[in-house]
Amino acid sequence: MSETATRVFIVDDDERVRSALARLLRASGYRVECFDSPEAFLDRADLASAPACLLLDLQMPGMTGLEVQRRLNQLLPIVFLSGHGDVGTSVDAMKAGALDFLVKPVCESLLLAAVNRALARACTEFADRTQKAEIEARVNHLTRREREVMALVLTGRLNKQVASDLGAAEKTIKIHRARVMEKMKARSIVELVRLAEKAGVHAADEE
Secondary structure, eight states: OOTTTOEEEEEOSOHHHHHHHHHHHHHTTOOEEEESSHHHHHHHOOOSSSOEEEEEESOOSSSOHHHHHHHHTTSSOEEEEESSOOHHHHHHHHHTTOSEEEESSOOHHHHHHHHHHHHHHHHHHHHHHHHHHHHHHHHHTSOHHHHHHHHHHTTTOOHHHHHHHHTOOHHHHHHHHHHHHHHHTOSSHHHHHHHHHHHTOOOGGGO
């Protein structure tokens, strides 16, 4: 993983643990940011600008690791660290989407492997979110009529059928359709359908 392209957040109230983890990860080429409490992490961490994963202590004063996990709502992959091998808690964490659950003291090779897996997932999910945001921005640039035309085109209707449905001239529909394809940056109807699916836009028959 590229140091500049990804980040590893560490949240642990034990300064010795944070320092040890940070030294290991930085020596392995990772960009690391440490926080001594969940509140500090949630308040200050930049979770949106680059792919990242979280090494999260389970038991801390105030907010627990599981509460942080619920707040993040799977925004980034989480590797839990715990000084207690609580099977029930680990099951709850994994069911809620945690990538891994490691018991302290953590084996270095297991930790690095878990971080690698977490960042690989983070990169994939970050790319998907970025692409979806870009497509949604294209949709937002469509006029109301263009959205209506697109919704009908996605069902496979021909221009004359769309014109009939909307009570418009076929020539006008051709113009709207061309603008939809241009604004959505779609080279074919198949590609338009794929883009619409990624943005959560439904065909007219599905609404």
